[in-house]
Amino acid sequence: MKRLQYHRYGGAEVMSLEECTVPMLAPGKVRVRVKSAAINPIDWKLRQGAMKWVTGRKFPRGMGSDFAGIVEKIGVGVTGFYVGDEVFGTLDIKSQGAFAEFVDADPRLLVHKPKRLSFSQAACIPVPATTAWAAIVDTAHARSGLRIFVHGCSGAVGNFAIQLAIAGGASVAGSCGAVALSSGTPAGVEALYAYGDKALFAALGKYDVVFDTLGTLSIAEGLALLKPKGRLIDINPTPEG
Known part of the structure; x- marks a missing residue:
């Protein structure tokens, strides 16, 4: 089969589309014929070696986490899936290759x-949705009375974060690029700011939670937006997270 892969950590230049032998299907695994795959920031961060303490130095390594497709083969011990099923999902961080x-x-x-x-729509869900869920539901515990600021609210993670926060009853504000800003403020969002207007982010009051989906707010900038005992959630991968 053909696979986009790399033989050392680095920039886009280390990637190449190569022939790759399809391995024997291991017990407990499901083989999926990929119909669509989505690109996430974690993909190029992993390629650059941002988490090599986890991914190690065994090469070649495949690119890509999120995918959608059709079940081709079922491994021994797998239940709940059948050949021909339309599915979507993600790959373990150590076994990329969507x-x-x-x-x-x-x-x-x-x-x-x-x-x-569609397969394309489904492939865009796993990493962004679970990342937003981990931040907004599991960590921030979005609820009525909470004020949440989402930096980068027009991206995939930010979009899910806003919806989850509003669904939980929280008041939400956010920042985005000029193009998204020109489209108007999404329903349920109390205020929307351009990335360059950092001085205005807390114009309507400080927040209980700041979720930086871009990883571009400095710690000082994030903390300045928070109420006492507020929580700053950053998307950048770290050894702890």
């Missing part, structure tokens, strides 16, 4: 694709 013709996925990271979603 930018390929086939992926062998952990069924715990795989779900059935709703018929109303």
Whole structure:
């Protein structure tokens, strides 16, 4: 099969589309013929070696986390999936390779694709949605009375974060680029600011939670937006997270 992969950590120049032998399907895995794959910032961060203490130095390494496709083969011990099922999911951080013709996925990271979603739409869900959920639901505990600021609210993670925060009852404000800003403030968002207007971010009051989906707010800038005992959540990968 063909797979986008790299033989050393680095920039875009280390990637190449190469022939790759399809391995024997391991027990407990599901082989999926990839119909669509989505690009996430974590993909190029991993390629650059941002988490090499986790991913190690075994090469070649595949590119890509999120995918959608059709089940091709079922490994021994797998239940709940059948050949021909339309599915979407993500790959473990140590076993990247969604930018390929086939992926062998952990069924715990795989779900059935709703018929109303295209393969392309489904592939865009896993990493952004789970990242936003971890920040807004698991960490911030979005609820009525909480004020949340989402820096980078027009991106995939930011978009999910806003929806989850509003669904939880929180008051939400955010920042975005000029193009998104010109489209108007999304329903339920109390205020929307351009990235360059950092001095205005807290114009309507400070926040209980600041979620930086871009990783471009300095710690000082983030803390300046918070109420006492507020929480700053950063998207950048760290050894602790």
